[in-house]
Amino acid sequence: MTDTQPKKANDPIIKIVGMHKWYGEFHVLSDINLEVQQGEKIVICGPSGSGKSTMIRCINRLEEHQQGQIIVNGTELTNDLKNIEKVRAEVGMVFQHFNLFPHLTILENLTLGPIWVRKTPKKKAEEIAMMYLEKVHIAEQAKKFPGQLSGGQQQRVAIARSLCMAPEVMLFDEPTSALDPEMIKEVLDVMIDLAKEGMTMLVVTHEMGFAKSVADRVMFMDAGQIVEQNNPHDFFDNPQHERTQLFLSQIL
Amino acid sequence: MNQPNNPTREYLAAPISKVGPLAWVKKNLFNTWYNSLLTILTLGALAYIVPPFFKWAFIESLWNSSSDACRDIEGACWSIVPQNIKFIILGFFPEGQEWRPILAMILLLALVIYSKERSRWTKLLAWMWPIGLIIMGTLMYGGVFGMPVVETDQWSGLPLTMMLSFFGMVMAYPLGVLLALGRQSKMPAIKTLSVVYIEMIRGVPLISLLFMSSIMFPLFLPDGMTINKVLRAQVAIIMFTAAYIAEVVRGGLQAMQRGQYEAADSLGLNYPQTMRLIILPQALKIVIPPTVGILLSAFKDTSLVVIIALYDVLKTTKVTLQNPHWTGYSTEAYLFLALLYFICCYAMSSYSRRLEKELHTGH
Ligand SMILES: Nc1ncnc2c1ncn2[C@@H]1O[C@H](COP(=O)(O)OP(=O)(O)OP(=O)(O)O)[C@@H](O)[C@H]1O
Ligand SMILES: [Mg+2]
Numbered sequence: 001m002t003d004t005q006p007k008k009a010n011d012p013i014i015k016i017v018g019m020h021k022w023y024g025e026f027h028v029l030s031d032i033n034l035e036v037q038q039g040e041k042i043v044i045c046g047p048s049g050s051g052k053s054t055m056i057r058c059i060n061r062l063e064e065h066q067q068g069q070i071i072v073n074g075t076e077l078t079n080d081l082k083n084i085e086k087v088r089a090e091v092g093m094v095f096q097h098f099n100l101f102p103h104l105t106i107l108e109n110l111t112l113g114p115i116w117v118r119k120t121p122k123k124k125a126e127e128i129a130m131m132y133l134e135k136v137h138i139a140e141q142a143k144k145f146p147g148q149l150s151g152g153q154q155q156r157v158a159i160a161r162s163l164c165m166a167p168e169v170m171l172f173d174e175p176t177s178a179l180d181p182e183m184i185k186e187v188l189d190v191m192i193d194l195a196k197e198g199m200t201m202l203v204v205t206h207e208m209g210f211a212k213s214v215a216d217r218v219m220f221m222d223a224g225q226i227v228e229q230n231n232p233h234d235f236f237d238n239p240q241h242e243r244t245q246l247f248l249s250q251i252l
Numbered sequence: 253m254n255q256p257n258n259p260t261r262e263y264l265a266a267p268i269s270k271v272g273p274l275a276w277v278k279k280n281l282f283n284t285w286y287n288s289l290l291t292i293l294t295l296g297a298l299a300y301i302v303p304p305f306f307k308w309a310f311i312e313s314l315w316n317s318s319s320d321a322c323r324d325i326e327g328a329c330w331s332i333v334p335q336n337i338k339f340i341i342l343g344f345f346p347e348g349q350e351w352r353p354i355l356a357m358i359l360l361l362a363l364v365i366y367s368k369e370r371s372r373w374t375k376l377l378a379w380m381w382p383i384g385l386i387i388m389g390t391l392m393y394g395g396v397f398g399m400p401v402v403e404t405d406q407w408s409g410l411p412l413t414m415m416l417s418f419f420g421m422v423m424a425y426p427l428g429v430l431l432a433l434g435r436q437s438k439m440p441a442i443k444t445l446s447v448v449y450i451e452m453i454r455g456v457p458l459i460s461l462l463f464m465s466s467i468m469f470p471l472f473l474p475d476g477m478t479i480n481k482v483l484r485a486q487v488a489i490i491m492f493t494a495a496y497i498a499e500v501v502r503g504g505l506q507a508m509q510r511g512q513y514e515a516a517d518s519l520g521l522n523y524p525q526t527m528r529l530i531i532l533p534q535a536l537k538i539v540i541p542p543t544v545g546i547l548l549s550a551f552k553d554t555s556l557v558v559i560i561a562l563y564d565v566l567k568t569t570k571v572t573l574q575n576p577h578w579t580g581y582s583t584e585a586y587l588f589l590a591l592l593y594f595i596c597c598y599a600m601s602s603y604s605r606r607l608e609k610e611l612h613t614g615h
Contacts, residue, residue: 062514081522089520099515103533103613112529113519145613165519 011074013038013168013200014059019068021054028054029224032068036169041201043211043232046221047247052204055221056171059202060091073168089117092162096174098154100146106133106157107142113165125164132160136190152183156190163194170194172203206251212236220244319577332581333588336572340585343408343568352399353411356388360414368603370610404482408563410592412482416554416564420489421547427490428497429536433527435502446498453495458553461488466560485557493550500542504535537611544604548597565589 012035021029029051036042044052057063058070061077061084070077072087101109110129114120120128133139136156146154155175162170172191176184188210195201195214205211211218212232219229220241228241236252239245282288312327315334322329333340338350345353363384367377392411395401407415434446453461465488466481473479508531516526536543555566563571569585572578578585 060518062517085520085522088518091518093514093518095511095515097511099509099511101512101515101530101534103537103611113521116525116529117520147613161519 010037012036013073014202015069015071016059017069017071019058019065019070021058021063021065021067027224029058029065032226034226036200036202038168039198039200040216041195041199041214042203042217042219043215044202044204044219044221045206045208045211045247045251046227050221051224052221053173054224056093056173056202056204059169059171060088060093062093085117089113089165090168092165092167092170094155094158094162094170094172094175096178098146098151098158098178100154100158100161102146105143105145106138106149109146109157110161110164113161118165129160129164132163133157135163135193136160137186150183151179152186155179155183155187159187159190159194169200169202172201172205174204174206176205176207208236208252220247222247322581328584329581330584330588332572332578332585336575336578339409340565340568340572341410343412343563344406345408345411346400346402346406349394349400349402352391352394352402353407353409356391357411357414359384359388359391360418370607404480407482409568410565412557412562413554413564413566416482416486416489416557417551419486420493420550420554423490424493424497424550425543425547427494429501429532431494431498432501432505435498436505450495450498453492454499458488458492459556459559461492462556462560464488481560482562485560485562489550489554489557492553493546496546497543500539500546501535503542504537504539505531507538508535537608540604540608540611544601548600551596551600552593565592 014034014036016032016034019029019032020027032055044056046052054063058065058077059072065077073090075083075087077084077087100106101112104112107126107129110132111120111122111125114125114128115122130139130142133142136159138153138156138160141149141153141157146157149157159170159175175191176187179187184207188207191201191203191210192214203210203215215232217229218232218235220227220235220239220243222243228235228239228244230240235244236248239248281291308327310327312325313330314322314325314327315330317329317331319329319331319335322331342350342353363381366372366380390396391399392407393402393404431446431450434442435450437443437446462485465484469484470478512530512534513526516530521529555564557564558567558570566589569589573582573585
């Protein structure tokens with residue numbers, strides 16, 4: 001692990017420098033530069049196809065970048081499998097479609113990572129899992145299977161599953177956009193609690209209310225570039241770029 | 253029945269067709285004209301076939317008599333089975349040693365039955381199997397504890413069939429899963445090897461594989477070196493079945509959504525863990541029905557080993573029929589065999605259905 005340097009106190013937890021990505025010939029991300037400090041909450045928005053998902057998926061190497069650097073918690077993402085697994089264990093991810101493991105109970109979904117990746121003893125892993133299920137208000141469902149839960153409940157389980165790995169960073173890719181309106185709030189509430197506890201979060205979402213109340217920084221992406229970023233107050237009240245203005249006028 | 257007589261409203265009788273067996277018959281057997289026609293034709297055919305068969309099989313039949321007694325009757329001579337049961341089941345296993353294959357078969361059956369409950373799939377069971385198999389092998393081969401050695405060419409009848417099909421299935425399944433994973437591999441060498449293997453095996457009939465393993469393969473061996481004939485047939489069966497399992501499992505793997513891989517990746521699970529804990533349990537469950545289909549044909553196809561002169565239970569039956577006393581009773585003998593095969597196949601497929609139900613988690 002030659003590219004793992006000791007981390008200094010105010011080093012950014014995520015550092016992306018001059019990152020480019022192509023899908024075949026298609027230049028999907030262009031010159032992405034981003035620093036995220038510990039505890040920062042960043043909301044990413046932008047039109048469909050602008051590369052939001054692709055960018056956050058590069059951070060845990062679900063997608064591979066071809067140029068530039070991505071350094072997560074002092075570990076640079078390269079082809080080194082060991083480094084990739086290390087970063088993935090430290091970065092939690094919540095997907096639009098939950099992606100729970102349907103053949104495992106809720107409790108088993110939660111303990112899988114800790115037991116096999118962190119080598120936590122089963123008893124201990126179950127205790128931790130129950131604690132997080134408590135936290136997302138769903139402890140009584142521990143013995144059920146994902147297919148027996150509502151969408152909102154499943155998404156809360158998915159969040160708890162990531163938290164069980166004690167991640168440094170949480171990535172959310174449109175966590176509420178597959179949910180019925182009455183379930184969106186229960187998921188957002190869990191995320192707000194998490195933010196209050198100081199979790200570092202990158203959230204792709206169109207929930208602008210959430211952005212206004214939680215985000216330290218809101219970022220607008222278009223055509224594979226970060227067009228504008230600012231604190232929520234200035235971002236919403238005084239957008240600088242024409243494209244940002246147009247986008248905000250369409251969704252607000 | 254006794255309806256309160258309230259003049260202000262009208263009471264309707266319950267629709268008649270809902271009640272009674274007659275209504276059921278009408279609804280299910282005579283609901284349309286072609287259904288009625290089919291019902292009548294079927295009943296006619298049954299009336300034509302069943303009574304004579306019943307008379308032949310049960311009324312005018314003999315169950316345990318000499319072959320001479322059978323000459324004088326019209327019905328079935330089931331006696332061929334009990335009178336020759338030792339040879340049909342055990343074939344050429346040496347006189348006086350019959351208890352050994354019988355004990356081995358009982359042991360195998362007991363292990364299989366014990367393993368049915370998923371709650372018993374523990375570490376203990378994982379130890380019981382290899383130990384059980386070693387005991388069975390020792391019983392069959394002998395050479396220790398004063399049991400004379402019985403070479404494998406004397407293994408025949410039901411123990412041979414059970415062994416070929418049991419090991420055929422048990423070894424072919426994991427091999428097939430590995431081949432399916434190999435075929436999906438990102439490493440070109442492994443992928444190509446798997447594809448070539450699968451397509452080559454699927455391109456030839458089992459008979460030709462058996463022929464090759466028994467006739468061609470020895471030609472390539474150095475002089476004086478032989479590989480056991482039973483073993484060669486066993487390997488051919490395993491190789492053949494594995495290729496088909498591989499294709500079925502590949503179908504299951506392709507049915508898995510990308511989200512499952514991504515969720516496993518994002519937790520930091522490595523490739524073997526992802527496959528073993530997330531992907532295979534789901535993919536293999538999806539393909540239980542076609543897998544069982546393949547295992548059933550593998551079981552039945554073991555009877556093809558007759559062509560390389562192995563005496564499985566079908567061959568021992570045939571040999572029995574060549575005995576001048578018993579020629580002519582092939583219907584009875586083959587019906588008995590069919591029943592034997594049917595019981596095994598039916599047990600397998602009903603177990604698979606139960607397993608499928610137990611593994612269903614409501615998604
Ligand atoms: N595997 C892929 N192969 C080729 N092109 C892809 C692939 N995945 C995404 N793309 C393309 O890359 C672009 C960015 O996709 P991405 O999913 O990151 O957009 P997004 O901003 O998340 O959009 P949405 O809001 O719809 O989720 C899109 O034009 C998409 O068509
Ligand atoms: Mg997206």
